[in-house]
Amino acid sequence: MAHYAYLRVSTDQQDVDNQRHGILEYANKQGLSGVVFVEDTVSGKKNWQDRKSGELLMKTMKSGDQVIFAEVSRMARSTLQVLEMLEFAAKSGLEVHIAKQNMRFDNSLNSKITATVLGLAAEIEREFISMRTKEALAKRKAQGMTLGRPKGRAAKVKLDDKAAEIKGYLAKDISKRAIAKLVDCSPSTLYDWLERRKLIKA
Incomplete structure (x- = not known):
């Protein structure tokens, strides 16, 4: 049985370190040793099958292997993709762990229900963030404020x-x-x- 961990690497090093720390802490509590990290720098907007997460689940892992994600939003960017990944994992005999929520997913009904709720929550939160950003920009534009970075070089750096x-x-x-x-x-x-x-x- 092999243990893997998936990191979706961003440009924020602190975020990457937090993911790694959370996964290792979870693995120690669960007694999962020899965790192999798989780092992915591709945008989360890309379909999971075309990312390293897809290669990991569909090609690298064997029945009985386990994979840890830092949190559900690191798996994919939509509820549908999260469910597709969990469904594939269940059919292939793979076990999925989500460190932040301290959860383990198998082929049980409870796991499927929880996965749906978590995936939906992550998707809704992204929609709210996008909506708040658009509203803030619209408000600034209505007030006559310049959007984006000021043109030219800053006087003080x-x-x-x-x-x-x-x-x-x-x-x-x-x-x-x-x-x-x-x-x-x-x-x-x-x-x-x-x-x-x-x-x-x-």
Whole structure:
């Protein structure tokens, strides 16, 4: 019996770490050892069969294997897809765990009912978030406010607060790539700032 965990990786590292931590904590409580993590960077809007979750369930896992998801919203982006995944898993003899809700899904009726409710709740919440975002943007537009990022460059940027520190590093002939690491920014951000402040030639 093999134990897998599915991570839908986002650009937010903290979110990824939270998923991993929640899954490992759940696995320890359930006595599931040797968990193999599968990371997926594809958008959740893509059908589950065409993502690594589909490859995991349909090709990698064998009957009796178990897979852990951090939460139901990490499985798929619609109730229908969540149910399709659970149905496939049940027919294939696979066991699905959802760490956040501390739940285990098999082929029982209670599991199917709970899966429907959880999937629907996640879908409704996304709809509410989308609706609130659209309403907020419409309100700002009605008030004559500019939507999106302001045009042109900002007068003050984050690295301005570290100007003295950066100039000190430059005076010591420390490489710009090293300076970027010291001030916790990307090299491109540092180069842009140096150019804006006329500390290097464009």
